[in-house]
Amino acid sequence: MEKKSLWSFGTREVVYAAIGAALYAVVSYLTNFLQIPSAGNVSFRPGVVIPIFFGVAFGPLVGFISGFLGNILGDLLSGYGFWFWWDLGNGLMGLIPGLIAGSLAGFRDGKSILSAEFFAILGIVLGMGLASLSEMWVSGADMATVIGANFIPAAVTNAVNALILLPILMVAYDAVVARSGR
Amino acid sequence: MLISWSYRPRQSLMERIDPRARWVFSFSYLFSITLFWDARFLAAFFLLGIVWYALGGVPWREARRAWMLVSFLLFTMILVNTLLTGGGAGGVVPAGGHRVWPEGISLPWGGVWNFGLTWERVWFALCQLLRISGISAVFIVIPFTMDPKLYGVTFRGLGLPDRFAYVVELAFRFVPTLARDFMITFDAQRARGYEIERAGRNPLRQIARIAPLLVPVTMNAILTGEDVANAMDLRAFGQRPRTWLYELRYRRGDYGLLVFSLLLLLISLFLRWRGYGQFWIPPWIG
Incomplete structure (x- = not known):
């Protein structure tokens, strides 16, 4: 069977990107009220695992769109307005774990789960790093505030959520793949 | 709990504008306003944002939740990060400045709290308020005034x-x-x-x-x-260019808005290039 390119974007990817974005929006909407005290523009979001998982399962483009569009939709639903750089940061959080989508041995395999966790953390650090830095030119904050009030709260909570929930979703997806033969 | 989009037909002026032109204006506004920290420019942008918001005809009872969330965000950003800790202003406001309480604040149980809030930081907080409220006004109105079935064809139309x-x-x-x-x-x-x-x-x-x-x-x-x-x-999705159920057509007013958006961005870039729009402190503060 011909192996699909990591960056291909066929019908399945169109549908999964839309599902990932909608799911992320819904879960974000339900948890957006959980603002982290004294952290600017940051809420506690267990849903961050969704773009990360969709990236790992379906590739970087699906992961990116799930995070980018999902964050826009979640903010539109909640009424937060539009925060382009945070949307882009969320997109990166899905894109970077998606880079290992083609090289995973399986979704239950311990080594694959560890690789996915590693790339998830990398995506979170880069994605939230970019979004937090944007506060320097959007809100006029200095580097210390950006790190203390934006980056650390966002990156740490997202990393904890991803580290706990990503393996659970991967193992569950492995069962779905095995059962359906897809 | 049901989650649904906030849109309903309101016969507002905004709904008569082509959604593509509205997005172009919104992005132009966003990128233009983030070029400035001068309260005089920000006040003009803020007014423009409020006028734009008013075109949507969204009643307060519908948008209240959205504004409450934005208020919480502003509270954190301005009160905690800028006024109390000062870090939220450190990237723009020069060090030093004129203290609001030069002698400190006398505490009821004795002693003095040497609170370092300066008038420059208070002024910067006003700038933040104008900037973030302006951006919020322009973008909060979108889900209330844009039919969800038009998003796909709108972004297709935007390229x-x-x-x-x-x-x-x-x-x-x-x-x-x-x-x-x-x-x-x-x-x-x-x-x-x-x-x-x-x-x-x-x-x-x-x-x-x-x-x-x-x-x-x-x-x-x-x-x-x-x-x-x-x-x-x-159904052979993606085999040929897609046709869309709804068709969008620019009208004369839409072209006017597109030209205005382009000019807004170009003039803003030009002004910044010429050195205008940096953080400005009114002389009476000094």
């Missing part, structure tokens, strides 16, 4: 490739369905004795307790997605 524009279209359609699935799963799990509150105060356990909700909804959505993808493939 997004067919497949990506269709992702936007599909995602908007999936939101209410997935929200319903989420609530059905929540009720079903509760009927089996699931209680999210039972995890206690341990945050790690609380996160893990979300899995019985998240996993079934996600896996069910993926299985549904497979069927949707097969159905789309059977």
Whole structure:
């Protein structure tokens, strides 16, 4: 069977990107009220695992769109307005774990789960790093505030959520793949 | 709980404007306003944002929740980060300045609190308020005034490739369905004795307790997605340029708005290039 390119974007990817974005929006909407005290523009979001998982399962483009569009939709639903750089940061959080989508041995395999966790953390650090830095030119904050009030709260909570929930979703997806033969 | 989009037809002036022109204006406004920290420019942008918001005709009772969330965000950003700690202003406001309480604040139980708030930081907080409120006014109005069925064709019209524009279209359609699935799963799990509150105060356990909700909804959505993808493939999705159910046509006023948006951005870039628009402190503060 011909192996699909990591960056291909066929019908399945169109549908999964839309599902990932909608799911992320819904879960974000339900948890957006959980603002982290004294952290600017940051809420506690267990849903961050969704773009990360969709990236790992379906590739970087699906992961990116799930995070980018999902964050826009979640903010539109909640009424937060539009925060382009945070949307882009969320997109990166899905894109970077998606880079290992083609090289995973399986979704239950311990080594694959560890690789996915590693790339998830990398995506979170880069994605939230970019979004937090944007506060320097959007809100006029200095580097210390950006790190203390934006980056650390966002990156740490997202990393904890991803580290706990990503393996659970991967193992569950492995069962779905095995059962359906897809 | 039902999740649905906030749009309903209001016969407002904004709804007469082509959605593509509205997005172009919104992005032009966003990128232009973020070029300035001068309160005089920001006040003009703020007024423009308020006029734009008023064109939407969104009553307060509908937008109240959105403004409450923005207010909370502003509270954190301005009161905590700028006024109390000062870090939120450190990137723009020069060090030093004129203290609001030069002698400190006398505490009722004795002693003096040497609070370092300066008038420059207060002025910067006003600038932040104008900037973030202006951006919020322009973008909060979108979901209330834009028909969800037009997002796909709008972004196609703005140059997004067919497949990506269709992702936007599909995602908007999936939101209410997935929200319903989420609530059905929540009720079903509760009927089996699931209680999210039972995890206690341990945050790690609380996160893990979300899995019985998240996993079934996600896996069910993926299985549904497979069927949707097969159905789309059977209808030869993506084999030819896509036609859209709704067609958008620019009118004279839309062209006017596009030209205005372009000018707004170009003039803003020019002014910044000439050195205008940096953080400005009124002489009476000094």
